[in-house]
Amino acid sequence: MTPSPAQSAAISLARVAAAGEEARAVGEKTSRSHAQLLAILQVADDEYSIEELSRQTGLHVNTVRTHLDVLTAGGHVERIQSKPQGRGRPPLAFRAVGNTRSPFDDLSHTLAETLEVAADPDLARGTAERWADMLGPTAPANSPDEAVDNAVEALRTVGFSAEASAVGDSITMGSCPYASLIADHPIICDIHTELLVKVLDASGQDVGVEAMDVWVKPTLCRARLTRPDISPVRSITVSPADLAEQTREEDQQ
Numbered sequence: 001m002t003p004s005p006a007q008s009a010a011i012s013l014a015r016v017a018a019a020g021e022e023a024r025a026v027g028e029k030t031s032r033s034h035a036q037l038l039a040i041l042q043v044a045d046d047e048y049s050i051e052e053l054s055r056q057t058g059l060h061v062n063t064v065r066t067h068l069d070v071l072t073a074g075g076h077v078e079r080i081q082s083k084p085q086g087r088g089r090p091p092l093a094f095r096a097v098g099n100t101r102s103p104f105d106d107l108s109h110t111l112a113e114t115l116e117v118a119a120d121p122d123l124a125r126g127t128a129e130r131w132a133d134m135l136g137p138t139a140p141a142n143s144p145d146e147a148v149d150n151a152v153e154a155l156r157t158v159g160f161s162a163e164a165s166a167v168g169d170s171i172t173m174g175s176c177p178y179a180s181l182i183a184d185h186p187i188i189c190d191i192h193t194e195l196l197v198k199v200l201d202a203s204g205q206d207v208g209v210e211a212m213d214v215w216v217k218p219t220l221c222r223a224r225l226t227r228p229d230i231s232p233v234r235s236i237t238v239s240p241a242d243l244a245e246q247t248r249e250e251d252q253q
Contacts, residue, residue, distance in 0.1 A: 036057055036161065036175060037053055037057065037064065037067050037068065037071065037077075038071055038076055038077065038096065039159070039175075039177065040053065040056055040057070040175070041077060041094065041095055041096040042096045046095065047080060047093040047094065047095040048093060048094055048095070049091055049092070049093050049094075050064050050065055050068065050092070050094070053068075053094070056175065057161065057175065058161065058174070068094055072094075075097060076096065076097055077094050077095065077096060077097060078094070078095060078097050079092050079093075079094060080092070080093050080094070080095060081093070125194050128191050128192075128194030128195040128197070128198055129198065132195060132198045132199065132202070138150065138154075138199060138202035138203065140202075140203060140204035140205075141203040141204060141205050143205065144168070144205045144206065144207050144227050144229050144230075145168050146203075146205075147200060147203035147204075147205040147207045148164050148168045148171065148200075148207060148225065149164065150199065150203060151171060151196055151199045151200055151203075151207075152164050152171055154195070154196075154199045155171065155173055155192075155195075155196065158192075158195070159175070159176070159177035159178075160173045160174065160175055160176060160177075161173070161174045161175040162174075167230060168225075168227065168230070169224070169225050169227055169230055170222055170223060170224050170225055171196075171222070171223045171225065172220060172221070172222050173192075173220070173221045173222070173223065174219055174220045174221075175219070176219060176221070179219055182214075182215075186214075189212065189214050189221070192212070192221075193209060193212040193223070196209055196212075196223055197209050200225075206227070206228055206229070207225055207226065207227050208225065208226045209223055209224070209225060209226070210224040210225060210226045211223075211224045212224075
């Protein structure tokens with residue numbers, strides 16, 4: 001039986017996620033940070049300086065340099081002289097080795113083509129279910145904090161850099177491997193939201209998704225969570241009049 005456009009899109013998205021896991025498994029000793037750096041270089045198909053990679057990943061430049069040494073020694077990355085930017089010797093740059101195929105190249109193209117003809121309103125929900133199945137059974141969490149930690153790990157597994165807030169009432173997601181497709185196919189963000197909902201539902205804890213703020217800053221999204229176990233002792237509300245007075249005082253200083 002020929003799959004429907006929505007089913008094809010769901011399958012393509014699941015393959016992209018699986019390919020992300022393949023990229024993260026480059027060698028038994030390759031860490032998550034190694035694979036994250038490699039994925040950035042492969043998907044962009046361009047050269048990056050250590051400083052640029054540091055900005056993209058949030059890793060310290062010395063940490064990036066160490067990971068790149070490992071990837072270079074393994075034959076996955078090569079050092080090159082970057083383009084001249086004035087006087088002096090051009091700084092070193094890094095790029096993925098030509099014969100190291102990006103796991104996202106063909107899949108992103110297939111995904112884009114499939115989504116062009118997929119109009120099923122249940123696409124996001126159905127694809128999220130496939131992704132959740134790919135992640136495997138989720139063990140019940142022993143606390144709301146553990147449920148949030150498990151959700152962060154699930155997002156990392158499908159290709160994001162993800163971090164929970166100190167309070168645990170939101171998750172910030174970056175390094176989206178599908179960023180180049182979002183403008184034409186915003187439904188991908190709905191799929192990620194549905195996946196997060198399903199992972200949290202499976203935790204057995206009373207933690208949910210209130211909203212997904214897409215690109216609150218370039219390439220960064222924020223999932224706002226609902227947690228009945230977190231509530232302030234009291235909240236101080238600042239009125240518009242107070243804000244106006246504060247602004248006037250600042251202007252006079």
